[in-house]
Structures are given as C-alpha cells and as structure tokens.
Amino acid sequence: TRDWLPEGHLASFILDVVEELDVGAIEDPIQAKDHRGERAYEPRMMVALLLYGYSTGVFSSRKLAQATWTDLGARVLAAEAHPHFTTINQFRLDHHKALSALFLQVLKLCQKAGLVDLGHVAVDGTKIQANASKHKAMSHTRMLESERRLEGEVAALMAEAEAVNKREDAAFGDGDGSTIPDELKRRETRLIRIREARQALEEEAKEARRLELRLQAEKARESMKKAENTTDVLKAERRAMARDAAVQKLGPENPTAIPGAKDELPFHKVPHDKIGAPKGTAQRNFTDSDSRIMGRRGAFQQAYNGQIAVAEKNQIIVAQLLTNQPPDAEHLVPILEQVRESLDAFPTKLTADAGYWSESNGSFCEDAAIDAYISTRRRRHREHQGDQEPARPPPIASRTKAGLAMEAKVTSEEGRVIYAKRKWVVEPVFGQLKECRGVRRFKLRTLPKVRSEFSLHCTGHNLLKLWRSTTTAEE
The missing domain is CATH 1.10.287 (Helix Hairpins)
Structure with a gap:
C-alpha cells in the first residue's frame, strides 16, 4: 500500500522512523496480557498513526479514526485497518508514559542527522488552555x-x-x-x-x-x-x-496530595496559612484538578505552562517540559538539565526573556559555563535594534550587582545582536504549534497525561523538521 503515496510523503517517512524506534515499553505490556479475546492492533501501527496525527494537527481520536478512511497517508499507516476512536484514545491513555518517551528517541535521530547544534539555544514558555473551564x-x-x-x-x-x-x-x-x-x-x-x-x-x-x-x-x-x-x-x-x-x-503525610510534587519539576503550591489550612482565595477546578488559573496577556484562563528549549540551527526542540506552576523562572534550571541529560552537553549560548531572570539562574549558568543572555526587564518592541526610545528601567529586584551586570551584557552591542535572535528562534516554534497545528487547548486531563500530550506535540514538531531536512537533501 506504500505505492499509493507519492515519493517523499510524510506517511512513508513516519513508517521508516517508527521502524527505528524502540517501542518495547508499549509492546511488552500488550504481550503480557491474556492472549484470549480480541487481538490487539499492531503497536507500531498505532504509534505511527498517532505520530502522523500530531505532526499534521489531528489530535482528536475521532478525527484520527475518520482519517483512516479519508486520508491517504493515514490509510497507509493503518494498513487498511480502521481502529475505533475509543481504541485509539485508550491506547494513548494506557501508554502515555511510553509515548512521552518517544520525544528523546526522535531528538536523537535529529542529532544523528546533524540537525542539532547547541551553539545557541533559546528558552521560552507559553500558557496552553487545559481541558477545563475557569x-x-x-x-x-x-x-x-x-x-x-x-x-x-x-x-x-x-x-x-x-x-x-x-x-x-x-x-x-x-x-x-x-x-x-x-x-x-x-x-x-x-x-x-x-x-x-x-x-x-x-x-x-x-x-x-x-x-x-x-x-x-x-x-x-x-x-x-x-x-x-x-x-x-x-x-x-x-x-x-x-x-x-x-x-x-500536621499528621500523617500524603505524598500524592500535590500534583507533580515527586517529579523534580516546579509545581504549584496551594496558598496556605501557618497551620496548613488553605487561604480563602485558594482554588480547585472540578473538571481538571491539576490545572491552574494562569494569566496571559491580561486575561485569565485554566491552563498549564509549557516550556521549550529550541536550538537556533533548524529550530529543533532540544528539551520540553510542562507544569502547573505559572512563573517561568523556576523552569530554567530543569530545562537546561534536561538538555544536558539528553545531549550530554549544556548550550554554549542561551537567550531567555525577563521571566527567567533570577540571581540563582544567573549563577547556575555561570557555573555551567553557559554564556547566558537573560533580560532583567521587559523590553520595548525593537529595543534590541538600538532605537532612541527611552528604555524601561529594570525592576527593583534586578538592581543588584548580578542583575546590573546581566543588563549591561544584554544591552551591549554584541548582546543586542545575540538577544535579538531569540525572537526568531523560539517564538516561531510556538507559532507553528499553535497557529499551524492548532495546539490551543489540550485534549487530556491531569498533569501526567497532559505532559504526555505536550511531549507528543513537540515530537511531532521535530519529526516535521527531520522529514523536511530529508526531502530537501534529496532535492
């Protein structure tokens, strides 16, 4: 059935990629089940179908099931099988941890293809609406x-x-x-x-x-x-x-009470008093209790905070994480550590906006020999180009010796050039995710499952970059 596709089609590429992926974490639990009853669909086929959907902006299990009838690429990937939408959704839920781990495997393939360069990495975050109403x-x-x-x-x-x-x-x-x-x-x-x-x-x-x-x-x-x-x-x-x-x-400990507290990532802490009682303004959502109210451009929504680190070369996402903690500054060290664990090195240069500045973050970058350019204040539009409009003064918290040194570094002639790259390295990636592939709202609920979903979105982005690099090379 691959003959149905034109040369260089995305579905053919995904078939080849899935053959190289280690899906043992998915296959082993399926093989361990009782062999009696209805036979399960081939795990690699289901993985390929999901990766194709997340690469093309089709995340709904109903639309993916429909695509096996109407989309030629999906029909080839499904090998003329037509899994029910409930089967697709249950597969995604049952194996969300293993599907999340595919991000690293695809990143390694990008590195093998020469698409990853840690000379300059830009970090940014965005608030993505949860599958719940505020x-x-x-x-x-x-x-x-x-x-x-x-x-x-x-x-x-x-x-x-x-x-x-x-x-x-x-x-x-x-x-x-x-x-x-x-x-x-x-x-x-x-x-x-x-x-x-x-x-x-x-x-x-x-x-x-x-x-x-x-x-x-x-x-x-x-x-x-x-x-x-x-x-x-x-x-x-x-x-x-x-x-x-x-x-x-306080009595007996409840390790599972706080979502994400055991993951070594930033997590939201309920406002409380000295005796451990929640303050009157502390909130909980009935639909997705792990999500939080977050502000974005003057508006508030029930959301999660998605973070990515993007390499300047080819706009490959080299690290990603998602939490329910709104501030960005707490995420810089964990995402840089993830870069090091995945690719065995820290970035040479780093750019990040004012939301990531803190003295501890600056010290971490200095200790890790990262040449960091982190703004200490919100910058005016085109300020990096050296216009004559008066700059906003840095906040009081940044008027320390380390903060003033970083501000001088970012506003230097070399710093302006390097910091300006951030806008066309990391911000367009969120544009591609949100505008081109419609990642405006998550489909799943609870922090572990939403993390898996965000990881699949990032995996789909890197797959597209890898696919386009191969088709360009062939031309």
Missing part, C-alpha cells in the same frame, strides 16, 4: 459557603419529603418511602462533589505547608553548620526543632 473552579471560601447552603437546602428538602410521605401514608396507606425527589438528588450530589474538592484542597494545602516547614528546617540546619558562635548555633537549632515539631502536628 468557571468550574471554586475558591475555598466559596466551597465552605456552598456547603453550608446546600446542607440547609438538603435538610429542608428532606423535611419536606418526610412531610409528603406522612400525608401520602395517611391518605393511601403505608409506602416503602424509597422515592427520593430529583431535586434532592441533585443537591446531594453537588454537596458531595464540593465536599470532596474542599477536602482535597485542604489536604494539598497541608502538604504544601509540610514541604515549606521541611525546607525551613533544612535551612536552619545549614545555618548551624555555618554559625561562628554558640548563640547562633542554639538559635538555628531551636528554629529547626520548632519546624520539625510543626511538621509532626
């Missing part, structure tokens, strides 16, 4: 108010139902009393959902406070080691002991 989020204060209101309404409806039952029993004889009014069912169901969300939010706040106390205790112990006299040692020791005691008062 109107389905509720604050802790509102949860408490809604609980009290619904408890009163449920009690009133129960009393009314009891009165109706007594009147009917007097008129028609004894009944079984099993009929529950629909209005009462709706209120009880809503009350249960709000109560569960409140309890989960309170548990998350308690664990956030536990992490905060442990960090404070650790810093106090470090201060003990550096203390130069007995008085300072005793003060630091008392601080550490007080924090340890406060941790014990």
Whole structure:
C-alpha cells in the first residue's frame, strides 16, 4: 500500500522512523496480557498513526479514526485497518508514559542527522488552555459557603419529603418511602462533589505547608553548620526543632496530595496559612484538578505552562517540559538539565526573556559555563535594534550587582545582536504549534497525561523538521 503515496510523503517517512524506534515499553505490556479475546492492533501501527496525527494537527481520536478512511497517508499507516476512536484514545491513555518517551528517541535521530547544534539555544514558555473551564473552579471560601447552603437546602428538602410521605401514608396507606425527589438528588450530589474538592484542597494545602516547614528546617540546619558562635548555633537549632515539631502536628503525610510534587519539576503550591489550612482565595477546578488559573496577556484562563528549549540551527526542540506552576523562572534550571541529560552537553549560548531572570539562574549558568543572555526587564518592541526610545528601567529586584551586570551584557552591542535572535528562534516554534497545528487547548486531563500530550506535540514538531531536512537533501 506504500505505492499509493507519492515519493517523499510524510506517511512513508513516519513508517521508516517508527521502524527505528524502540517501542518495547508499549509492546511488552500488550504481550503480557491474556492472549484470549480480541487481538490487539499492531503497536507500531498505532504509534505511527498517532505520530502522523500530531505532526499534521489531528489530535482528536475521532478525527484520527475518520482519517483512516479519508486520508491517504493515514490509510497507509493503518494498513487498511480502521481502529475505533475509543481504541485509539485508550491506547494513548494506557501508554502515555511510553509515548512521552518517544520525544528523546526522535531528538536523537535529529542529532544523528546533524540537525542539532547547541551553539545557541533559546528558552521560552507559553500558557496552553487545559481541558477545563475557569468557571468550574471554586475558591475555598466559596466551597465552605456552598456547603453550608446546600446542607440547609438538603435538610429542608428532606423535611419536606418526610412531610409528603406522612400525608401520602395517611391518605393511601403505608409506602416503602424509597422515592427520593430529583431535586434532592441533585443537591446531594453537588454537596458531595464540593465536599470532596474542599477536602482535597485542604489536604494539598497541608502538604504544601509540610514541604515549606521541611525546607525551613533544612535551612536552619545549614545555618548551624555555618554559625561562628554558640548563640547562633542554639538559635538555628531551636528554629529547626520548632519546624520539625510543626511538621509532626500536621499528621500523617500524603505524598500524592500535590500534583507533580515527586517529579523534580516546579509545581504549584496551594496558598496556605501557618497551620496548613488553605487561604480563602485558594482554588480547585472540578473538571481538571491539576490545572491552574494562569494569566496571559491580561486575561485569565485554566491552563498549564509549557516550556521549550529550541536550538537556533533548524529550530529543533532540544528539551520540553510542562507544569502547573505559572512563573517561568523556576523552569530554567530543569530545562537546561534536561538538555544536558539528553545531549550530554549544556548550550554554549542561551537567550531567555525577563521571566527567567533570577540571581540563582544567573549563577547556575555561570557555573555551567553557559554564556547566558537573560533580560532583567521587559523590553520595548525593537529595543534590541538600538532605537532612541527611552528604555524601561529594570525592576527593583534586578538592581543588584548580578542583575546590573546581566543588563549591561544584554544591552551591549554584541548582546543586542545575540538577544535579538531569540525572537526568531523560539517564538516561531510556538507559532507553528499553535497557529499551524492548532495546539490551543489540550485534549487530556491531569498533569501526567497532559505532559504526555505536550511531549507528543513537540515530537511531532521535530519529526516535521527531520522529514523536511530529508526531502530537501534529496532535492
């Protein structure tokens, strides 16, 4: 059936790529299942179909299933099989971790083809809407108010139902009393959902406070080691002991309460008070509890924060990660570490906007021998070209010795040229993802699955770059 395709078609290229990929993490669990029952579709075929969809902007399992009938490339990849959309979606959900790991394998293929150069890497992030509405989020204060209101309404409806039952029993004889009014069912169901969300939010706040106390205790112990006299040692020791005691008062630990807390990546911490109770403004979404309210260009949406590091040469994504923590600065070190782990080296030069500046990030780049150009303030349009319009002053937090040194570096003649590259290295990649392939909103929910989805989007981008490089070379 490959003969149906014109020479150099994307589907033919993906077939060749999938043959080189290690999909053992997908095949092994399938082979380990009971052999009785309906035979599973070939895993490599399903992987190829998904990669084709994410490379061409078709993410919906329904549209992918339809494409096996209407799209010639998809028909060839599916080998004239037509998996149901529920099968495609379940395959994606069951193997989301293994599918996420394909990003590194495709990146290695790009490196092997000579498309990856770490001479200059630009880092940027974007907020992508979650598969949830911000109107389905509720604050802790509102949860408490809604609980009290619904408890009163449920009690009133129960009393009314009891009165109706007594009147009917007097008129028609004894009944079984099993009929529950629909209005009462709706209120009880809503009350249960709000109560569960409140309890989960309170548990998350308690664990956030536990992490905060442990960090404070650790810093106090470090201060003990550096203390130069007995008085300072005793003060630091008392601080550490007080924090340890406060941790014990919080009760049993719940490691799964905070989404992403065990992944060594930035994660959102619920605003809380000193006793570990959530503040009144702390929110939780009923549809996707891992997503968070994030601001973007003056508007707020229920979203996740996607981060990418892009090499100047060929615009290959050399690292990607996704979290539910809105600020960008916390993501710089993890994404640079991912570059090193994947490609055995840090970038030679790095550019990043003002959202990534902090003294600790500057120190990390200096220690890693990365020639970093990180803006310490928001820059005016075309300011990097040296226009005469007065520049915005750096924020007070950046007016430190390290901040002023970085600002002088970025605004130098050489720095302007290097920093200007960021706009045509990393920002167009988000344009290609969002405008060309429609990555405006995630399809999946919860942090682990959304991370897998974002990884597939980035894998599809690199596949297209690799495919176009091969077709260009052949021409």
